[in-house]
Amino acid sequence: MVYKALTIAGSDSGGGAGIQADLKTFQELEVFGMSAITAVTAQNTLGVQGVYPLPLEAVAQQIDSVVVDLRPHAVKTGMLFSSSIIHLVASKIKEHQLQNIVVDPVMIAKGGAPLLQKEAIASLKSELLPLADVITPNIPEAEVLTGMEIRTIDDRKEAAKALHQLGVNYVVMKGGHGDGEQLVDLLYDGVRFYEWVSPRIETKHTHGTGCTFAAAITAQLAKGKTIYEAVDTAKQFIQAAIEDELGIGQGHGPTNHWAFRRRQR
Ligand SMILES: Nc1ncnc2c1ncn2[C@@H]1O[C@H](COP(=O)(O)OP(=O)(O)O)[C@@H](O)[C@H]1O
Numbered sequence: 320m321v322y323k324a325l326t327i328a329g330s331d332s333g334g335g336a337g338i339q340a341d342l343k344t345f346q347e348l349e350v351f352g353m354s355a356i357t358a359v360t361a362q363n364t365l366g367v368q369g370v371y372p373l374p375l376e377a378v379a380q381q382i383d384s385v386v387v388d389l390r391p392h393a394v395k396t397g398m399l400f401s402s403s404i405i406h407l408v409a410s411k412i413k414e415h416q417l418q419n420i421v422v423d424p425v426m427i428a429k430g431g432a433p434l435l436q437k438e439a440i441a442s443l444k445s446e447l448l449p450l451a452d453v454i455t456p457n458i459p460e461a462e463v464l465t466g467m468e469i470r471t472i473d474d475r476k477e478a479a480k481a482l483h484q485l486g487v488n489y490v491v492m493k494g495g496h497g498d499g500e501q502l503v504d505l506l507y508d509g510v511r512f513y514e515w516v517s518p519r520i521e522t523k524h525t526h527g528t529g530c531t532f533a534a535a536i537t538a539q540l541a542k543g544k545t546i547y548e549a550v551d552t553a554k555q556f557i558q559a560a561i562e563d564e565l566g567i568g569q570g571h572g573p574t575n576h577w578a579f580r581r582r583q584r
């Protein structure tokens with residue numbers, strides 16, 4: 320059986336985040352990766368130098384081309400940039416009855432560059448989230464989506480419940496932006512919370528952690544794993560990718576996408 324996953328996201332020319340991180344992660348987890356590019360960014364470890372959204376027709380055609388011939392077992396969305404692209408992606412998910420939809424609600428790059436227009440947040444909440452199986456916000460993204468201030472673990476749990484109310488089956492709240500030496504990632508399935516607690520790795524090379532983590536979840540769902548199993552593997556994948564740093568670039572370097580595979584030997 321060949322498992323297949325589609326990423327609908329922006330291109331990161333520097334190769335650490337976006338489409339490039341997603342495809343590398345799919346490949347490392349032995350899932351055939353396919354892409355529909357929403358925007359091209361000129362980007363490196365120092366920041367984002369340019370953002371060029373693609374015409375709606377180009378995004379639509381890429382999704383149609385992939386789906387009619389190579390139907391994916393799971394779909395991840397990343398940088399969607401505008402409300403018109405979100406509207407299009409939501410209508411394509413419905414039209415093609417796509418399954419295992421993982422929404423990484425990418426808003427701002429680590430350097431501060433906006434990757435989603437402010438006016439698109441309403442469309443993300445009303446049009447895309449009700450179709451999502453999984454959402455993977457970091458803490459600032461969860462604050463924007465819920466309008467809540469998130470300080471404590473209890474705040475994160477309240478925010479996860481609020482996101483679940485928007486129609487998402489599973490909320491995976493990433494803990495990279497929390498305080499302290501321990502990171503806490505949370506999974507909420509509508510009934511129970513599951514926690515992954517791990518030591519914070521001291522490094523500046525964390526560009527693309529969110530994309531890589533969500534892509535690993537998507538790959539595992541494509542293989543038919545449960546959400547708990549998928550998050551568990553994704554956590555091991557990102558932990559290895561941050562620990563075995565490549566140390567490339569002059570700024571915030573990419574994570575190491577082959578580290579997890581090498582540890583399996
Ligand atoms: N310094 C770090 N050490 C260990 N794990 C990290 C570190 N930074 C992020 N992570 C992990 O990487 C994943 C992505 O987290 P986060 O940084 O919150 O997302 P984003 O890149 O979207 O801002 C999470 O599983 C988080 O726990």
Ligand SMILES: Cc1ncc(COP(=O)(O)OP(=O)(O)O)c(N)n1
Pocket residue numbers: 328329330331336337338360362397398425427428429430434525526527528529530531
């Ligand atoms: C094209 C593109 N998509 C997404 C991001 C953000 O990725 P993320 O994994 O959240 O990593 P950081 O930007 O936080 O390093 C991006 N930069 N570019």
